[in-house]
Amino acid sequence: MEKIIKKRFERDLIACLLLILPFGACSQSTSESNNSHQASADGEYVLMFDGQTLRGWEGDTSYWRVEDGKIIGERKATDEPLKRNTFLIWKGGQPADFDLTLQYKISDAGNSGINYRSEQLEDTPFALKGYQADIDGKNNYTGQLYEERKRTTLAYRGQVVEVPDANGGEVKNNAWTGLMVKGTLGEDAKLRAAIKANDWNTCRIVAKGNSLQHYINGVLMSEVLDNDGKNRRDAGFIGVQIHVGPPMRVEFRDMKLKILH
Known part of the structure; x- marks a missing residue:
């Protein structure tokens, strides 16, 4: 038993x-x-765009849409002319130090840019004020550092620039006075040759502390050390732009962001 x-x-x-x-x-x-x-x-890249919707973004949908896995910004000939630049603004945060990469394609007449560490204006719809990695269809400005609604051009393509503290600086001829050009990144013709017209390009922005770098297709196009404690901004919104002017089209895809510590 x-x-x-x-x-x-x-x-x-x-x-x-x-x-x-x-x-x-x-x-x-x-x-x-x-x-x-x-x-x-x-410390890894996070996707900023889901490839299907504008979820997480804010802008005027008269000009911005998603199509075939791309964010498209377009002002058609039949549209009313823009009175001011308009932005599609990422609402996922206001990063300080980061590494941002995306692919873009822009029409011949296109003028656009990727804003970062920017302030969103309260009295103007879909407007940003701050740093911008410039891109345009004719590649006259692509790669330079422009500051929207502020100090304007801080570095032309090919320049390594130091911005001193704000002692008498002013905007003159669409550029900030008192800039110190510390070096060159190569001849403009060679840098320009690295940018593809009417095709996809990869833009990379690295912002860390007061150091700002713009790359196109892996080539460093401009570098700024911003020591202007009064005017510089250390964190803020990211957005993409449709500029006033002729009808244009710009496309973005594979947008990803890595926060740097």
Whole structure:
């Protein structure tokens, strides 16, 4: 009798363990997976655009839409002329130090840019004031650092510039006076040759402290060390622009951002 009871006990114990172990193993695996996912997300690029909607962005949908996995900004010939530049603004935060990459394609007559560390104006719809990585269809300005509604041009393509503290600086001929050109990144013709017309280009912006770098297709196009404590902005909104002027079209895709610590 004791042997029968012992066998039944062993059988019931094994059955119980078989029921418990899979759940325990599953729970452990899920926990490890979550921890691994969290670890890999730290310091990695996050997608700014879901490829299907303008969720997380704010702008005038008369000019901005999503099509075939791209954000498209377009002012058609039949549209009313723009009275001021208009932006599509990313509402996912106001990053300070970051590494931003995206791909863009722009029409011949297009004039656009990627604003960052910018202030959103309260009295003007979809307007930003701040740093801008310039892009245009004729590649006259692509790669330079322009400051929208503020100090205007801070570095032309090919320049390494230091902006001194604001002692008498002013806007003159669409550029900020008192800039100190500390070096060159190469001849303009060679830098311009690295930018593709009527095709996709990769723009990268690296902002860390008061150091600002603009790259196009992996080539450093301009670099600014902004020591102007009065006028510089250390964090703010990111946005993309449609400029006043002739009808134009600009497209963006593969937009991703990495926060730097």
